[in-house]
Amino acid sequence: MAIVRQTMVYDGPGGPFEGVFAYDDEVETARPGVMVVPNVLGQKESDSITAENIAKLGYVGFVADVFGQGRRKTFTSENPAEYMNELNADRGLLRDRLKASLDVLKGFQLVDPARTAVYGYCFGGKCALDVARAGLDVLGVVSFHGVYDKPDYTGVTPIKAKVLVCHGWEDPIAPPDAMVALGKELSEGEADWQIHAYGTAGHAFTDIDRKGVPPTRPGVAYEERADRRSWKAASDFLAELFG
Known part of the structure; x- marks a missing residue:
């Protein structure tokens, strides 16, 4: 098995955009596709590794770009949340960019367009x-340690996509009452949903780039057990979706 990456530049509202595919190049038949939506910083190496790990499960991974080609941040940037805040202020535009990215995933020659899913991390969890x-x-x-505020447009009912939320109980950005409100929202939307809450984890618990780094704020740190358990839960979720 050889997992390869392929960069894809594609169009969309406010584009161009640049995403990354990962897949096993020895498999020639169409397989399920999983879109990965990055955190506040946009597409980076750790997201491409996530796509590769998805490919190792037998799927095609695709790291979406919702900020725009070349629009990337680091935690040492002057305003690391700049591009995220632009989309938080225009959730309709965010929706349309997510749709454009999904269209690219579904149109990829190795993807079965009838079998797709989305992983999202932090801001990307909101996107999911x-x-x-x-x-x-x-x-x-x-949604991995996502943000749960509702968009300003009316959503669908019933929500047809199944939903898994992997949540850090100590998350200061999404405290327990926000998690409960999300569960209520999903129930009102008639979704098939589940929430896994990890008692020792806060925000960004899968963010391997934070491993061994002192937290910049309380409750925002990598947590190995929650990372491992949430990956297993999500992998089982995909197996159920695509089985």
């Missing part, structure tokens, strides 16, 4: 939930 809320055509979404 918005995919379900907007009724975009996927079988399921997974």
Whole structure:
């Protein structure tokens, strides 16, 4: 098995955009596709590694770009949340960019367009939930330590995409009452949903780039057990979706 990467420049509202595919080049038949939506910083090496790990499960991984080609940040940038805040202020535009990225995934020659899902991390977790809320055509979404505020447009009912939320109980950005409100929202939307809460974890618990680095704020840190357990939960979720 040889996992390869392929960069893809594609169009969309406010584009161009640049994403990354990962797949096993020895498999010639169409397989399920999983779109990865990065955190506040945009596409980076750790996201491409996530796509590769998805490919090792037998799927095609695709790191989406919702900020625009070349629009990337680091935590040492002057304003690391700049591009995220632009989309937080225009959730309709975010929805449309997510749709454009999904279209690229579904149109990739190695992907079965009827079997797709979305993984999202932090801000990307919000994006994954918005995919379900907007009724975009996927079988399921997974939010890892996401942000749960609702968009300003009316979502669909019923929510057809199955939803898995992997949540750090100590997350200061999404405290327990926000998690409960999300569960209520998903229930009102008639979704098939589940929330896994990890008692020792806060925000960014999968962010391997933070491993061994002192937290910049309380409750925001890598947590190995939650990372490992959430990956297993999400992998089982995909197996159920695509089985």
